[in-house]
Amino acid sequence: MDKINSQRSYLWQLSLLLALSGAILLLALCCGAVKISPTQILETLSGFDSNSTASQIIINTRLPRIILAGLSGMSLSLAGLAAQTLFRNPLASPYMLGVSNGSALGAVTGMLIGGLNAASLTVCGMAGGIMSLLLIKFLASRAGNFTGTILLLGIASNALFSAFVSGMLLFAGERLQGIVFWLMGGFWRASWAASGMLAFTTMGGLAAMLLLAPAMNVLLLGDSTAISSGIKLRRLQLWLLLIVAILSAAVVSVAGVIGFIGLIVPHLTRIVFGPELRKLVPVCAVGGAILTIAADTVARSMFAPVEIPVGIITSLIGAPILVWLILVKARGDLWQ
């Protein structure tokens, strides 16, 4: 009976979260350099008004941007949850693997060679991320402690790729400002094409994590216990590694480096929905989308028409939340 009640309460909480995401979506569509009323938004979305300036802004600018922000938030929070499970470390984030800096290096190289067009950025960013993943995987497969080695290699490659990115900035010339702004993270380059690409990786990652969630629960008990429970440990670890790498590389390649979402959203949702990963995976995705859309709305509305990189907003929100989680809520143990 308790189980049925908890199932019902989960569905209620999930419905509330979905309603909240709907409200945030509407608010995000209204806010910006040009204020648009909810009525105009509803008319545009229902197809009654497709020619006005407001509807053009909604269809061509705001909607793809909000969708891109939502998908980025989903990807980062799912990647964070996968990294925290893979490393059994509540402080793990999607950027620990070094793939994000590999992706950033690829994108910056693309910008210097091919200019600032979105397609070259995405392709080069993804290529950089995947190449750094393959390098880490190749080196780690020679060591005994797989996850420990991956973690250390991640730290090393993060430092190495970051040095390369900084070095390349010296040769950026007049493109320097654009590249630095991009590195801070933001969605101003949003397009339906970028959203489509990110939707593909995000939904793939979400589906994979939903399927892996029961095994991920057992993985937290330790390697020996997981193998003894019937889990093919190395295969599960590789899947999680791949999920973290692809989700984070995809986000970096379309929106730059956006911090804290992948670290704090899994913890915030765990407080409300509990630690069971079959329940946590979907709400973590929705929670990440809500927080990122909200941060992006603030980033483009606060000093409109001037825009702040969203990475600054997520860090400003994320750092105090993390401190609160560690010192007040969890009293030093984030798994609590």
Place this chain on the structure above:
Amino acid sequence: MTLCANNISFSYRKNSPMVLEQVSIKLSPGQIVGIFGPNGSGKSTLANCLAGIRHPDKGMVSIDGYPLCSIPAMQLARKLALASQEIPVSLPFSVEQVLRLGCYPYRGFWQSRMSEESEKIARCVKLTRLQHLVYRQFNELSGGEKRRVMLARAIIQTEQFLLLDEPAAYLDPQHQLELFEILQILAKSGMGILITSHDLFVAPLFLDVAVLMHNGGIIASGSPEQALSVENISIAFKRSISIAWNHPGGIIVDLGVQSI
């Protein structure tokens, strides 16, 4: 149904010393087998090989003649469970959620059989006397309590072979006795149980078979009185140790002060 290791040898790396050398052991249903030996004698490695966590370099571990590697992972997990020495330092779960993970090998791809699982967990909680801990957070427990929860999780996982690596570590004398009483109940129900221990004080009283290891090999095997004789223990532990088996309060182990 028997769990057998036939002449298994194991080393952690190529060209490094063998941790197990030509070890053979058999575990039958209803039997409690204890593996004893000093630290580093190969007890845990043997338990890991028997559980399929480590794969021997030579020899074979099998259930009823079928090599472990030929049995599908989930099927194997239902046949044997290992409670390793490794206890998670920190987990986000409650005790009830940890115990529920013991049902993992019985679940379908997505669904769980809620009522069956709950009954199984309730039976195990009663047997292991964990009622007062069920709704507490795992992280709030003491080391001994965490170990008892992990043992209960392993008991939930299997009905055939239970492999316990140093199960009495961190437990106070009362809970050590309680643990062995529980193992006796499980053995009577037909479960084959293997424990490893470096502790000679309590465990030998509850065993059917004792195996004494030293430097990766078995130096004695048989009834506890035979295998854990003064001579054998003196060889394994390099100490002059005498055991009084018939003492009314249990066995008395007298640790000699002189190294041999």
